[in-house]
Amino acid sequence: MLNIKFYIAREIIDSLVFVVAFFIMMKQIGYVYNPKNIFLKIVNLLLVLLIIMVQIKYYVFGIDIILLVVLLFLICKIPYEFTLKKAFVYSVLYTLIYKGVEFTFKYILLYFFILTKDKLNIEWNIYFDIFQNTISNVAIFSIVFSFDKLKKLSINKKYYLYIGFTIIINMLIILFLKKASNSIYDLYSIVTDNKIPYNQSVKIMPFVNFADLALPYIIVASNIVFIFELIKLLKSTHEKAKYEVINEKLDMQYNYYLNIKQSQDKVKRLYHDINNHMTNIKVIQNKNDEVDKYINSINEELKDFENTYNTGNVILDIILSEKSKLCQAKNIDFLCNIDFSKGDFIDMIDVSSIFSNLLDNAIEACDKIENEDDKKYINIRGTIVKSYYVIKCENSKTNQVVSKNNKIITSKKNKYLHGIGLESIKSSLKKYDGELDIQIEENKFISTIYIPIK
Incomplete structure (x- = not known):
């Protein structure tokens, strides 16, 4: 009974982390949580409760990814008013990345436990489960809060970071395939050596051999092609963006000087007229030092409009x-x-x-x-x-x-x-x-x- 309550509490915490991390990530990216009225706020709260219920209901069989994507899609639409395409992309990517990170850290710790339990003479208990869950949640929040730093990186640095992440994931896949194929080879040896009747072992071995001998090379080759093509694309994108900035600056400079030219053309006409007026005033006015001083100051200012x-x-x-x-x-x-x-x-x-x-x-x-x-x-x-x-x-x-x-x-x-x-x-x-x-x-x-x- 205690274990059931513990696992229900764990899934509630996981579902809250799932939702809270999503809202934090949206804020880090720059989107504002803004439901238009109280009704939409209530609907959004109900969607969060449904996510918690989905987590609790499917905790034995695993999380129903499709339901989570649908609920998150509705959250994207209501308070953030995303387009259908944008809401779908964000909900799918976030759910898959979240679950990927969660399962990765949990299974790394599980694998570590399996390797060390005999040496350390320990058994699985609730405390280790709490530790496993805590590490996973800390990792998720660390990634979410680092989105702000990722946003400040230049385009090139972001893509190189994505390349590095892709390489690491693919290396982990290769190591997993190697470990899994070795275990299947051991199992196949036990079946054949002991002449255990199991027809599926013969049918599955070609797939195991392919995964062990060919698939790692295919993954490495595809990664090399992907990296070279992405770097090539980055360079062309960088050059294109640079020339767009150059052309934009050219247009701005040209328009600026063109506007000055048009203004100066108008001022030149006024300058000649005013200059003539000043000359005439100077001739007809009575000799007065103050008037002379005033006219001379005007002439000095008018010199700024002469062609230097x-x-x-x-x-x-x-x-x-x-x-x-x-x-x-x-x-x-x-x-x-x-x-x-x-x-x-x-x-x-x-x-x-x-x-x-x-x-x-x-x-x-x-x-x-x-x-x-x-x-x-x-x-x-x-x-x-x-x-x-x-x-x-x-x-x-x-x-x-x-x-x-x-x-x-x-x-x-x-x-x-x-x-x-x-x-x-x-x-x-x-x-x-x-x-x-x-x-x-x-x-x-x-x-x-x-x-x-x-």
């Missing part, structure tokens, strides 16, 4: 003007000498990509200089050399920069997003058969671009 640069490309003029102001704010000496009159074969969006990213990288490097005695400077030049348009950007730096295969190796935490600027430049240069050369010296960084003139 005249490279032969409107977008480039705006980019240089914007970056020049940024350098002035950061106390960076900015020297520019660019003639882009023969660069009209380069699309506006690529002009934006090349010069914006080149100067952004230079400004970022200068901005990291903390010593006030160290000079912050950026020199950018653009000219024609033979049949090439050459752009050379030199900037000061103090931080250590490592280059490998003409790529910058960063110490930043977000390694994925770092280097997108250089990749954007290379992506634009590729259209024109251009090249980017990087030279790193102790106190300066030099980027040189070569674009064949078409």
Whole structure:
């Protein structure tokens, strides 16, 4: 009677762990438990009670997986409002993974008990069952609470973790098959040696031989194919995602400078009109120092709207003007000498990509200089050399920069997003058969671009 009560209590605890772990995992992933009204809250509570009843009813024969999946599917639909497909996938995966983890830890401990019971002279009792159940539940909660850390991992690290997990599981399957086949061989020897009449032993041996001799190699081979294909897929996915980010950044940069151009066109018209008005007012007004001072201050502010640069490309003029102001704010000496009159074969969006990213990288490097005695400077030049348009950007730096295969190796935490600027430049240069050369010296960084003139 005591044992029956104990096992009922154990199954109630297991069912509560099953439900609570699911709700915690949903929260860790980022879903909010939100039943719309009191009726749905009651329905959800009834579903939890049904899960407990299913556990208790089937504890002798094993858990009815189908019933648990159905009940969990309804829980996914009611408080989380998942789509049918999403609710089905989450309920099936969670139930299978939960049961897999639960049975794995329980049977590892059971196997350990069988191996050591004779040596330690112990017998199975309720206390060992409690210990077995506790370890299993602790393992489940540890996995659930680690979901938050898993979410923070990069895509590549997640998939490599999945690969490692798959390899471990397959190795355990191979070890299990080896152990099971050895036990069947021993049983077959006993049957044949003692001439025990059992016809099924002959029929089952080909399957045992296949599981023992062929199946492990098939599993290993399939794992190798799976890993190589997954790594290949990861690389292509990574490259695709990177170029999507590059293109998105290109569009944003281009639209930004295009909006500035449109605004400047409007301001230019106003500037000429106001400038004429100021001149006329200055001529007709009575000599008054305060009025002169006021008019001069207005003229000074209007100078900001004059064209500081005249490279032969409107977008480039705006980019240089914007970056020049940024350098002035950061106390960076900015020297520019660019003639882009023969660069009209380069699309506006690529002009934006090349010069914006080149100067952004230079400004970022200068901005990291903390010593006030160290000079912050950026020199950018653009000219024609033979049949090439050459752009050379030199900037000061103090931080250590490592280059490998003409790529910058960063110490930043977000390694994925770092280097997108250089990749954007290379992506634009590729259209024109251009090249980017990087030279790193102790106190300066030099980027040189070569674009064949078409």
